[in-house]
Amino acid sequence: MATIVAPVTPTTSTVREGEPHPIRALILSRVALGLITIVAVSIIIFWATEVLPGNAASAILGHDATPTRLHALELQMGLDKGIYSQYWTWISGVFTGKLGVSLASGLPVWSTVSPRLVDSAVLVALAGAIGTVIGVALGAYAALRKDKLLDHVFSVVALAVTSLPEFVIAIILIILFATVVSHLLPAVSLLPPGTYPWNSPKDMVLPVATLVIVIVPYLYRMMRAAMIEALESDYVEMARLKGLSQWRIVLVHALPNAVAPTIQVIGLNFLYLAGGIVIVENVFNYPGIGTGLVNAVSSRDIPVIQLIVIILAGFYVFVNILTDVIALLASPRRRLPR
Secondary structure, three states, X not given: OOOOOOOOOOOHHHHHOOOOOHHHHHHHHHHHHHHHHHHHHHHHHHHHHHOOOOOHHHHHHOOXXXXXXXXXXXXXXXXXXXXXXXXXXHHHHHHHOOOOEOOOOOOEHHHHHHHHXXXXXXXXXXXXXXXXXXXXXXXXHHHHOOOOHHHHXXXXXXXXXXXXXXXXXXXXXXXXXXXXXXXXXXXXXXXXXXXXXXXXXXXXXXXXXXXXXXXXHXXXXXXXXXXXXXXXXXXXXXXXXXXXXXXXXXXXXXXXXXXXXXXXXXXXXHHXXXXXXXXHHHHHOOOOHHHHHHHHHHOOOHHHHHHHHHHHHHHHHHHHHHHHHHHHHOOHHHHOOO
């Protein structure tokens, strides 16, 4: 008798064998796009600084420099080479740590930028962390009080704050806490040279408060909408029918599903903070990367401008990748391979 062999049904693991994991595929694609973005930004910023009138040599020597001295310095700085050769020298120096010298101070570019980078990083981290906690908490609380008086009050205040520019909020806080109404806090945040923000916490209060007030309304509105949608879902209704407590329903069932869309807004807020601190730092005279960029543009300090813009571009790429990965991890249906 012939042996009948039953057909083999492919298992789930056989079907999925060789397929990239969603998280790995996301990271690889985002990193590739991020590298392309950074290269594109580097080309644009290098071209934009090169088309300015004059060059780095004339900026160093000033308008009274003789043609002989100007030509000698151009040869020393490699400005006599072609535009492509100059770009390659600069971009390779960025990756090898040879960043050049500041035209304004004569100091190495990294020693000029790094203290400001630390100051701005502390400001962004504090404002982002505090704003995230407050925005998520207020949004979740307002969702639980939907259409009640407190919910309407929060929504109106959030809409009003959203319409105010950063410098207006900063000036209001200065009037209330530093000049006219009271003198509890300093009106400017001039950190002494050689010190870090954590050495002068009082100087950080108003800049951080300004940025927190700016970003909280966006987080609040997104968290409120996501939480309301989660609370009205079928799985939450089933949890209520099972007799679970309200706080268990909120913390275990509604909140984890409402966090995923809010993560994208949190990432966007951090990206905004990286660029939006320019105005706030100028209002409070805070020695961060924003005021450093403004000063570099004013003095035409091209190496400093180029480095700051590349750092900001790298931060944008990193935060975008991190936000997408965290949002994917927060969505069980999306993070599992299909």
